[in-house]
Amino acid sequence: MISRRKRAPQRRSGNGRHPLAKAPTGIPGLDEITNGGLPRGRPTLVCGGAGCGKTLLAMEFLVRGALEYGEPGVFMSFEETEADLVENARSLGFPLKRLASRRRLLLDHVRLERTELTEAGEYDLEGLFIRLGHAIDSIHAKRVVLDTIELLFSGLSDRLTVRAELARLFRWLKTKRVTAIVTGERDGDHLTRHGLEEYVSDCVIVLDQRVMEQSATRRLRILKYRGSAHGGNEMPFLIDDHGVSVLPITSLGLVHQVSTAHVSTGVAGLDAMFAKKGYFRGNSVLASGTAGTGKSSVAAHFAEATCRRGERCLYFAFEESASQIARNMRSIGVDLEPWIRRDLLRVHAQRPTALGLEAHLVAMHRVIEEYQPRVVVVDPVTNMIAVGSETEVKAMLARLIDFMKLRQITALFTSLTEGGRAAERTDLGVSSLMDVWMLLGNQEANGERNRTIQVVKARGMAHSNQVREFVMTDAGIKLVDVSRRVDGSVAIGSARGAEQRQGPARDPKPSRGGRRKGE
């Protein structure tokens, strides 16, 4: 969904009688939520507060139009000079100068300073019409941006004339058959300071930037799209060094294929707990536990097993660097280095606080698209909570999971639960999104700490209901045979040893009493 360069399909409009012609923006996500782009040959209003990204979104619309859809564009700026526009676009990698020299783009800064003008009698804006018309004709432009035309109101004192001329301008733009973006500044409760929305009847997009929990998040909403189905939800969007990306909230719904093929967990004893074969391919797996319960080790085993099959594994590390992970895992006999060298394992290490939540999601999508892994590990997913509220994190995870399911990527998320809190409760928000949930724990008894693992849920699969003990050996994680006391409780650690010395151990095989859940 984040891929660029893909031509958005020109879909038919809701009533199906007249196909509503659309001009793809080329902006990832935006063409999806608008079902193909902006209304072709008509003006669209993009409004929002200062610094919300209106200018960049509009500029990207022109740049992608010129680069990808063969549609030259005119950018008429009432605010920033040509030099400023070139400079600002450079940070997004938009080659404005090159496009301008090839006549694919024309920048025109309209300066209108009230202090430099004397008004002496009646006037109109025919000069602007001629200027814009000439610009359009000279490069055969198909796209136009007017940013921010409302500044005409501060440059000229005759508001009635300006209003009348703007109405004429919007009618005239339609006759020029250009697809236009007109930006407007939001003012309190009003969409735009001077009511531009009265003139633009086809499509209105609202941008918004707000700071939540120290990180700025941007939101985009299609307020109005005449003749076209559109989601009225607020979508997070992002401006980074690739331009604008809009993140639709699970645009794919729940239509992904489910697989019945299994993939090994990398731990023989653990496979046994999942119908002897491991996770389903395409599953989302949560491994949660307090600090030091072996979550990363479970993840490393899974990663290694993936590479052994010759499949690519992408490991998002939010706490440790690649070399740190490799070193730590070598101590339990899992050597990841060779796989990294062969590029079957790629570790993507980044501190979550370095980016906002949406930035993270987009960065992850991008790496996944580029590397095309079969397995993704996110270690730990809880570090993301540090950058967003719980509902935001959940929404973001839902998007990430959908994105991966669509690609049949099996994903393992580790989750750090805080000591002293009920693990099952703290994980609840995230766990409902997961197909498989394993709980790792430490049991303290008889002066020792012993590691345990249990499967809390595994959708559509018979799974063990036992709490199992496991140990870290220099040959990796080993699940230890179950030793049940006479009273039915499970003996672990040295108590197990004592039990085993005293009497025969019970059936070490996992019980098959797990719940079978429908899909």
Next chain:
Amino acid sequence: MKNGARRTWHLRLYVAGQTPKSIAALANLKRLCEEHLAGRYRIEIVDLQKQPQLARRDEIVVIPTLVRQLPPPIRKIIGDLSNQQKVLVALDVLPGEPEA
């Protein structure tokens, strides 16, 4: 005025075809010049419909626009110039200025 009578006024009027406002502006300008700058002015008319590329070059948005090219600095006056007093002040042509 230091340069006195030798100072000439170069005025450029931007119009777009023969619209009522353009015609009015030219008439108002001619009358004003004859009254206050007789023999010391030159009016150039630029029709943007014929030379659309000049709108961008000369930073024109509003029609009609009068630009005082000379004497410096450049001054811009918009409208049909019906408010003569404002035009005179903006052009720095003081009414009743002695010819000497």
